[in-house]
Amino acid sequence: MGFEDKTFKNGEIIIKEGDIGKSFFWLAKGSAHVYANQGAKDQIKLGTIEEGEFFGEMAILEEYPRSATVVAKGPVQAVEIPGDEMKGFFEANPDTIIELMKHLGSRIKSMTKDYEDAKALLSQLKEADEGKKKTLFSKIKKHMDVYQANKNRMNDPGEGSIREDYEKIRDLGSDNVKSYRKGMYVFKEGKVDNSMYILLNGTVGFFTGIHTPDEMKIDEISDFAFFGETGLVFDEARDTTAVVDTDDTKVEIIRREDLESIYKTCPDKIILILRHMSYRVRRLNIDFLRTCKEITENYDS
Numbered sequence: 001m002g003f004e005d006k007t008f009k010n011g012e013i014i015i016k017e018g019d020i021g022k023s024f025f026w027l028a029k030g031s032a033h034v035y036a037n038q039g040a041k042d043q044i045k046l047g048t049i050e051e052g053e054f055f056g057e058m059a060i061l062e063e064y065p066r067s068a069t070v071v072a073k074g075p076v077q078a079v080e081i082p083g084d085e086m087k088g089f090f091e092a093n094p095d096t097i098i099e100l101m102k103h104l105g106s107r108i109k110s111m112t113k114d115y116e117d118a119k120a121l122l123s124q125l126k127e128a129d130e131g132k133k134k135t136l137f138s139k140i141k142k143h144m145d146v147y148q149a150n151k152n153r154m155n156d157p158g159e160g161s162i163r164e165d166y167e168k169i170r171d172l173g174s175d176n177v178k179s180y181r182k183g184m185y186v187f188k189e190g191k192v193d194n195s196m197y198i199l200l201n202g203t204v205g206f207f208t209g210i211h212t213p214d215e216m217k218i219d220e221i222s223d224f225a226f227f228g229e230t231g232l233v234f235d236e237a238r239d240t241t242a243v244v245d246t247d248d249t250k251v252e253i254i255r256r257e258d259l260e261s262i263y264k265t266c267p268d269k270i271i272l273i274l275r276h277m278s279y280r281v282r283r284l285n286i287d288f289l290r291t292c293k294e295i296t297e298n299y300d301s
Contacts, residue, residue, distance in 0.1 A: 162279070195228065
């Protein structure tokens with residue numbers, strides 16, 4: 001197979017923002033920094049990649065230009081995996097399927113927190129007088145800097161042909177499709193379930209504080225949609241309750257313990273889940289940047 005062991009010196013660029021990615025990496029030894037606008041005046045450090053983590057996978061899963069530059073921090077050893085060898089890599093290393101899902105799931109959780117924090121700050125800012133703005137300045141500046149460094153990369157990410165591709169394989173790899181009546185729960189706030197879900201038809205609403213005085217509907221999905229994906233990879237209680245809103249709603253359930261068998265019978269279904277998770281990261285990032293833009297405009301007004 002075409003996997004290649006590579007070494008990088010301190011400060012050497014491993015992948016470069018804007019390039020068309022043809023491979024992704026698994027960091028075998030060392031660590032690396034992730035930058036937006038690396039080398040420019042408005043360079044901003046986005047994070048650090050540690051030993052055992054994947055990077056560069058989103059450009060492969062979505063055929064999208066690299067969204068950041070990765071630079072070696074000290075000597076680095078990495079395995080480069082060509083995009084067309086992804087299935088072969090998973091076949092040879094089945095445990096890495098869940099590891100890559102955990103990596104994307106962690107990014108979804110991190111971006112969700114950043115987005116929620118930014119929305120809360122924007123709400124405070126809209127109601128703040130000049131004195132209050134000064135006390136919030138350090139938080140405001142952080143978001144203003146993020147927006148300035150990323151304002152040219154705010155195009156909406158396309159979800160592509162995920163629905164069409166799923167329809168070609170929906171009957172392969174899993175026969176765990178459940179029909180729900182209106183009012184039934186798919187999962188419940190405070191409970192742990194190691195599954196994700198694919199809504200095939202119908203409507204599902206998401207609530208916090210269900211059946212309490214603080215009950216609040218925070219989102220709704222209809223027809224075809226993936227949801228609950230972080231439950232597949234983390235042993236954490238759900239933070240919402242998913243309630244079916246229409247009779248004869250059909251949902252495919254993907255359980256953690258079934259991932260390897262699903263991959264053996266239908267690897268494209270696993271790749272599709274990874275594509276969806278990658279899209280979710282991009283979607284959250286755009287929503288976060290747009291909120292940072294609003295923060296900047298409200299502070300400057």
